[in-house]
Amino acid sequence: MTSFDQKKNSMIYGATKAFNQSFARGMRAEYGKMFDIMTVMPRSVKTQMNEGGTPFTISADAHARKVVDQIGWEHETIAHPLHEFQTWLMGTPITHEIVRKFNSFWKSNVTGKKEKLGK
Numbered sequence: 001m002t003s004f005d006q007k008k009n010s011m012i013y014g015a016t017k018a019f020n021q022s023f024a025r026g027m028r029a030e031y032g033k034m035f036d037i038m039t040v041m042p043r044s045v046k047t048q049m050n051e052g053g054t055p056f057t058i059s060a061d062a063h064a065r066k067v068v069d070q071i072g073w074e075h076e077t078i079a080h081p082l083h084e085f086q087t088w089l090m091g092t093p094i095t096h097e098i099v100r101k102f103n104s105f106w107k108s109n110v111t112g113k114k115e116k117l118g119k
Contacts, residue, residue, distance in 0.1 A: 017041070021076070028075060039076045040067050043083040054103040056086045 024039040031037065044050060044057040058080050066079040078084050089095050 024076075036072055038067075038071060038074060041076065041078055042080070043078065043086050053107045055106055056082055056103070058082055 021039050024037055028037045042063055044052050045060050045063045046052040046057050047060055063080050070077050089099055
């Protein structure tokens with residue numbers, strides 16, 4: 001899900017995630033009676049590619065456990081309750097801006113990383 005947020009230098013990454021979601025929906029439409037196809041759309045998960053740095057970042061193990069719990073129950077999932085809460089918070093433009101600024105503050109003041117607040 002984070003991949004759908006519009007960020008500088010993330011156009012191709014976001015486009016591949018949008019394609020994967022669309023492809024999985026098509027696969028479910030054609031083969032959903034034979035196979036269980038689930039699209040996983042996590043927000044920030046700490047990996048080698050993403051070091052995280054926000055209070056909403058979770059470990060890959062924690063995320064994977066929540067995904068496994070939902071196999072057979074969900075077709076599309078964000079999986080982890082913390083990410084579900086973050087997605088709910090991001091539901092309005094004003095909340096999106098507040099969370100973006102909070103994450104930037106968190107990176108700058110708690111984890112020691114600097115990030116511009118501007119777009």
